[in-house]
Amino acid sequence: xxxxxxxxxxxxxxxxxxxxxxxxxxxxxxxxxxxxxxxxxxxxxxxxxxxxxxxxxxxxxxxxxxxxxxxxxxxxxxxxxxxxxxxxxxxxxxxxxxxxxxxxxxxxxxxxxxxxxxxxxxxxxxxxxxxxxxxxxxxxxxxxxxxxxxxxxxxxxxxxxxxxxxxxxxxxx
Numbered sequence: 504x505x506x507x508x509x510x511x512x513x514x515x516x517x518x519x520x521x522x523x524x525x526x527x528x529x530x531x532x533x534x535x536x537x538x539x540x541x542x543x544x545x546x547x548x549x550x551x552x553x554x555x556x557x558x559x560x561x562x563x564x565x566x567x568x569x570x571x572x573x574x575x576x577x578x579x580x581x582x583x584x585x586x587x588x589x590x591x592x593x594x595x596x597x598x599x600x601x602x603x604x605x606x607x608x609x610x611x612x613x614x615x616x617x618x619x620x621x622x623x624x625x626x627x628x629x630x631x632x633x634x635x636x637x638x639x640x641x642x643x644x645x646x647x648x649x650x651x652x653x654x655x656x657x658x659x660x661x662x663x664x665x666x667x668x669x670x671x672x673x674x675x676x
Contacts, residue, residue: 507531507581509639509673515568515651517554520546527571533581541582544636546570548653549583555657560664562588567673572612575620579615584676587660589668590628591617594656600637607633607648613646623675630663631654 507527524542526528528534549568556563557606574580584591591628595610614631617624635641638652642659649668651659 505575505676506569506584507575507676509567509569512553512557512563512566512568516550516557520550523559523570531571537588541598544598545634548634548636548646549594549596549656550656552653552656552660553585556660559603559657560661562664562670563660565670566660567670569649569673569676572676573599574616577616579613579616584673586673587664588670589665590630590663591624591671592630592632592660592663593617594634596634596636596648598637599635601636602633602650607631607645607650609633611646612647621676623671627671628663628665630659632659 507530508523523546524539527542535583563625569584570582571580572584581593583594584595588633593610593614595606597606610631610633614629633648633650634653636653638653641652642655643650649659
């Protein structure tokens with residue numbers, strides 16, 4: 504697989520964060536101490552929001568979460584990709600209260616590269632999201648990039664899904 508973790512939402516939300524981090528460390532052997540702190544910060548927050556999506560949307564049992572996916576023809580890795588009904592959400596987490604233009608450019612490039620170079624994403628909406636993990640339920644949009652505090656992820660996923668569309672699968676990544 505081209506990613507460190509991939510599973511459906513229920514498995515992702517129920518797996519202890521340390522187990523997920525261990526899997527990521529096994530795949531990304533040169534992870535820095537800062538990267539590990541970022542995983543420790545973001546994984547539990549994302550799990551909480553995934554649980555919220557599952558509770559509020561029965562169809563989310565079939566959604567999938569991919570962490571540290573290596574982009575085709577690249578060595579760059581978005582932090583997380585959520586495969587939801589009729590779309591793809593690319594998440595980049597930042598351990599701070601606001602985001603920089605560089606943060607927004609990075610996640611916009613990830614989304615663009617998935618749309619342009621991944622056959623699964625050619626015909627799907629790919630949403631670029633940067634998550635300042637210290638921002639609570641903050642929600643804003645700058646151009647094509649959504650800026651969401653961690654507490655806003657579940658609402659975004661539920662509002663973004665397309666009710667009558669199929670859900671892409673991690674096995675296709």
